[in-house]
Amino acid sequence: xxxxxxxxxxxxxxxxxxxxxxxxxxxxxxxxxxxxxxxxxxxxxxxxxxxxxxxxxxxxxxxxxxxxxxxxxxxxxxxxxxxxxxxxxxxxxxxxxxxxxxxxxxxxxxxxxxxxxxxxxxxxxxxxxxxxxxxxxxxxxxxxxxxxxxxxxxxxxxxxxxxxxxxxxxxxxxxxxxxxxxxxxxxxxxxxxxxxxxxxxxxxxxxxxxxxxxxxxxxxxxxxxxxxxxxxxxxxxxxxxxxxxxxxxxxxxxxxxxxxxxxxxxxxxxxxxxxxxxxxxxxxxxxxxxxxxxxxxxxxxxxxxxxxxxxxxxxxxxxxxxxxxxxxxxxxxxxxxxxxxxxxxxxxxxxxxxxxxxxxxxxxxxxxxxxxxxxxxxxxxxxxxxxxxxxxxxxxxxxxxxxxx
Numbered sequence: 001x002x003x004x005x006x007x008x009x010x011x012x013x014x015x016x017x018x019x020x021x022x023x024x025x026x027x028x029x030x031x032x033x034x035x036x037x038x039x040x041x042x043x044x045x046x047x048x049x050x051x052x053x054x055x056x057x058x059x060x061x062x063x064x065x066x067x068x069x070x071x072x073x074x075x076x077x078x079x080x081x082x083x084x085x086x087x088x089x090x091x092x093x094x095x096x097x098x099x100x101x102x103x104x105x106x107x108x109x110x111x112x113x114x115x116x117x118x119x120x121x122x123x124x125x126x127x128x129x130x131x132x133x134x135x136x137x138x139x140x141x142x143x144x145x146x147x148x149x150x151x152x153x154x155x156x157x158x159x160x161x162x163x164x165x166x167x168x169x170x171x172x173x174x175x176x177x178x179x180x181x182x183x184x185x186x187x188x189x190x191x192x193x194x195x196x197x198x199x200x201x202x203x204x205x206x207x208x209x210x211x212x213x214x215x216x217x218x219x220x221x222x223x224x225x226x227x228x229x230x231x232x233x234x235x236x237x238x239x240x241x242x243x244x245x246x247x248x249x250x251x252x253x254x255x256x257x258x259x260x261x262x263x264x265x266x267x268x269x270x271x272x273x274x275x276x277x278x279x280x281x282x283x284x285x286x287x288x289x290x291x292x293x294x295x296x297x298x299x300x301x302x303x304x305x306x307x308x309x310x311x312x313x314x315x316x317x318x319x320x321x322x323x324x325x326x327x328x329x330x331x332x333x334x335x336x337x338x339x340x341x342x343x344x345x346x347x348x349x350x351x352x353x354x355x356x357x358x359x360x361x362x363x364x365x366x367x368x369x370x371x372x373x374x375x376x377x378x379x380x381x382x383x384x385x386x387x388x389x390x391x392x393x394x395x396x397x398x399x400x401x402x403x404x405x
Contacts, residue, residue, distance in 0.1 A: 085336065166286075
């Protein structure tokens with residue numbers, strides 16, 4: 001069968017068209033093959049529950065900021081086995097009931113790990129749900145004391161060690177007549193119990209509690225409590241709370257004319273928060289801080305490298321990190337290291353076993369050891385007493401590790 005001239009010409013044109021299409025497909029396929037793996041792969045989702053609204057929003061939003069930077073750093077470095085990570089963050093509104101609802105939903109989804117929540121009451125609310133069977137919960141509050149070997153962890157040094165370090169520092173400064181005022185919520189109750197234990201130590205027998213007061217987080221003033229503290233004539237005091245209740249306390253002390261050394265909960269070591277309180281801060285305001293709050297030029301090389309990476313990350317967004325930023329940083333990176341070693345689909349059981357056997361893992365707050373059953377990896381030697389310097393709008397290191405001068 002012979003084609004006419006017109007048919008032959010059409011046939012040749014079709015061959016050219018199909019050849020061009022085939023070449024385009026080859027080029028497109030080749031282009032896809034050289035794209036970064038992280039651009040193609042499904043993200044590894046890591047769930048977090050934070051207090052982005054409510055009384056603890058100061059803390060939760062700083063933690064969110066840290067997670068965003070870690071997400072970028074991790075993905076720029078290739079993610080987890082070529083897959084990008086994505087933090088999926090839920091806001092619990094600083095409400096323990098909401099935290100529990102969100103946690104139950106994640107447990108039903110069989111997620112391996114939850115980062116957060118942000119403070120004591122919300123962490124305590126979910127502990128019984130997952131402590132024995134998972135998923136892992138790395139609570140960002142230092143105040144809880146999870147059972148050894150459980151699936152719940154607590155960030156940085158424990159509040160129990162904070163209480164001992166503060167007592168040691170006060171004793172070293174010769175401030176022996178002390179007033180204590182704590183909130184009636186879980187965080188305040190925990191610290192009061194821990195400070196009672198610190199006072200009972202033989203080394204602190206010279207310390208006397210001359211006033212003990214309380215206030216509810218929702219209280220609008222503490223006038224009566226402040227007057228009773230003033231009448232007791234303490235040399236120094238501790239006012240333990242986090243977030244907006246601290247503003248109520250400090251304003252009340254100021255209005256009552258009380259200007260003695262005051263230590264507050266380290267959840268308040270947030271630059272924007274302290275700037276808002278500038279008009280009524282005491283002249284001497286102390287906190288049980290952490291090693292990463294101010295970069296330590298004398299830190300061992302591994303810790304110095306971790307801190308440099310941390311501070312450099314925040315420089316990229318023009319932010320000076322505060323203590324709340326540190327609460328999320330090391331726990332999130334530890335979980336990512338575990339997923340890199342075990343694989344992005346690691347079970348809660350495997351990931352928990354990984355953390356339990358870490359001894360020597362280096363973070364911005366020190367060298368972590370989880371083999372001692374602490375469920376936090378750090379101890380009292382990692383507490384540094386800091387003073388707020390309003391002239392510099394910054395923290396000044398006042399002690400060695402553990403509160404010793």
